Amino acid sequence: MRLRSFLVAGTVIAATVTALTGNAATAAATRFEAEAAPAVCTGTIDSNHAGYSGSGFCNGSNAVGAYVQFTVTAASAGVATLGVRFANGATAGRPADVLVNGARVGTAAFAGTGAWTTWSTTTLTATLNAGSNTVRLSPTTADGLPNVDYLELTAGPAPSPTPCAPPPSSSSPSPQARVTVWLAGDSTVADPSGGAVCPVGWGNQFAQYFTGNVTVRNSAVGGRSIQTWLYDPNVTSATGPAGECVINPATYSTRWQAMLDPATGLQRGDYLLIQFGINDGSSTCPRHVGSARYQQLLSMMADAAKARGAHPVFLTPAAALTCSGSTAVGNRGFITETNAAGSAGAVPVIDLHRLSYTLYNSLRLCPFNGDYGAGPAGAFFCNDHTHFETAGATQIAGVIAKALRDQQIPLAAYLQ
Numbered sequence: 001m002r003l004r005s006f007l008v009a010g011t012v013i014a015a016t017v018t019a020l021t022g023n024a025a026t027a028a029a030t031r032f033e034a035e036a037a038p039a040v041c042t043g044t045i046d047s048n049h050a051g052y053s054g055s056g057f058c059n060g061s062n063a064v065g066a067y068v069q070f071t072v073t074a075a076s077a078g079v080a081t082l083g084v085r086f087a088n089g090a091t092a093g094r095p096a097d098v099l100v101n102g103a104r105v106g107t108a109a110f111a112g113t114g115a116w117t118t119w120s121t122t123t124l125t126a127t128l129n130a131g132s133n134t135v136r137l138s139p140t141t142a143d144g145l146p147n148v149d150y151l152e153l154t155a156g157p158a159p160s161p162t163p164c165a166p167p168p169s170s171s172s173p174s175p176q177a178r179v180t181v182w183l184a185g186d187s188t189v190a191d192p193s194g195g196a197v198c199p200v201g202w203g204n205q206f207a208q209y210f211t212g213n214v215t216v217r218n219s220a221v222g223g224r225s226i227q228t229w230l231y232d233p234n235v236t237s238a239t240g241p242a243g244e245c246v247i248n249p250a251t252y253s254t255r256w257q258a259m260l261d262p263a264t265g266l267q268r269g270d271y272l273l274i275q276f277g278i279n280d281g282s283s284t285c286p287r288h289v290g291s292a293r294y295q296q297l298l299s300m301m302a303d304a305a306k307a308r309g310a311h312p313v314f315l316t317p318a319a320a321l322t323c324s325g326s327t328a329v330g331n332r333g334f335i336t337e338t339n340a341a342g343s344a345g346a347v348p349v350i351d352l353h354r355l356s357y358t359l360y361n362s363l364r365l366c367p368f369n370g371d372y373g374a375g376p377a378g379a380f381f382c383n384d385h386t387h388f389e390t391a392g393a394t395q396i397a398g399v400i401a402k403a404l405r406d407q408q409i410p411l412a413a414y415l416q
Ligand code: GCU
Pocket: 046, 049, 059, 060, 062, 090, 116, 143, 144, 145, 146, 147
């Protein structure tokens, strides 16, 4: 079990396989910061990506062999556990050799963490001498190391790791477990600002359909495209060569960083529901998002959720009320892109676009005389054909809850 667990963790330390016995769960860890001597960083000590410990981290030069080296002190000779805290905001892994006292004992994968501000700890084991030892992380690809925050030393092998526990079921969550449903979207999803009557997004009325074990965290914001939601306030009004809005600097919004936070953001078993596509159709920056870019950003968000053990769900945009005679018809874009991203990443897609205009038809909101102050359309919509009053938001949220059940999305186990 222990050997398997280390393989699962992405780190193979061949030299220590025979020593993987015993239990050091209670041993105290000693932290060695990468920015503090006697550690050596071939690169720069930076502090521009939040979340590090101490006063900074080692940003190794992007080159093979541009290393970070720690000098650690072991109370006695024997097996020790080394936890390396790192962030890798790139897509590709940043593999590195692990050299203990100059001898290679294994490799660390340093997979992408989703953002430079998202820090993760990888665990290695090594046999140390009593007293001073060097531990060097030496990258094997031209991208160099991830950003490295610190190394923590614990005497003995790693405590019995989580992969030996029964794996959490991804297909049928226990109704007893607490789950957070995170929402990313625009004004048709968002909470009303400052107690306003309009607009009220469906996310504001979603929790009532679930048991008390569900917490809805509504991070939708009015007026946002998928890209401005992800990168506020760094999407500029300049258009780049590929027709996409220039993002400068390429730093995520605080709302997305909050979801990516390992301690307080998306957790294993949580859900992330994503609905954009209304503001993205703008022809001008900063809101404009092209077709390929839209699909790419959706996939990026889904991958980040999955990397944390959370479950992404895509929604096509809620339809505005457009009547063709007595029939409500569709009027939104990015439907193809949402379905394509869903197929590519095996992410469930709730076609809220179709479900919403189907609801408008079942409520007979068409034909519509344009009076938003009276009648069924007036009660459903604010003083426009896009935004919902509480009554409309409640019904849209109900349609989505029903879709969870109809599409057998496992979150449906939490519906009342
Ligand atoms: C970015 C990031 C750095 C990181 C670097 C890299 O420039 O801001 O912190 O080290 O990418 O790719 O290594």
